[in-house]
Amino acid sequence: REAGDMTHLFSIIVLLLKINATKSCSGVSLKTQELYLLVFVTRYLDLFQSYISLYNSCMKFIFIVSSGCIIGYMRKHKVVSQTYDAEQDTFRVAFLVWPSFLLAAVINQKLSVMEILWTFSIYLESVAILPQLVLLQRTKNVDNLTSNYVFLLGSYRGLYLLNWIYRCLTEEGYRQWIVWISGLLQTAIYCDFFYYYLKSWRKNERLSLPS
């Protein structure tokens, strides 16, 4: 769990570093970033309602603020926003948002607004990387920081899978099927990327995904 949270945090740091140091967001999908902001905002609605630990609250806060920051850079920063590949980043996000919402309205643990939005965020997160993966495939010579970002972001849910197996074995009554199945799907979506990422890493080459 800790390793998963840390790779998630590092993925965001890597992305912010890339944008800030190179003053460029080329190869980064604004659509994926906006989906992630939607995921964080709908999942962490309970930030001021239920307190679990200082760690949890801080991480929630960091995730919301940092994804807002990245979007701000890509949309408003006068240098960075010029480098956004808008004409390549054309994934129709409505095809991810609406099905996730409808599924959350039907398959959830409790019929309440908070619960449906939380479930929606779980479903949406599992597919939120798709615009980014499509953009990567269209970009020739993906830069290292961008590919590292996607690798770290993909590893995070993979590490959570291990955490869930461990908790399932050690905690009585620990079951969360919605989160598990979504997490499995989320990690499976990265499989192809992981394969090419590790291949290019072994050969010491820049990543380029076959189209």
Next chain:
Amino acid sequence: TAPATPKDEL
């Protein structure tokens, strides 16, 4: 139905 697992993960 089983009680909901507390949302203690991120």
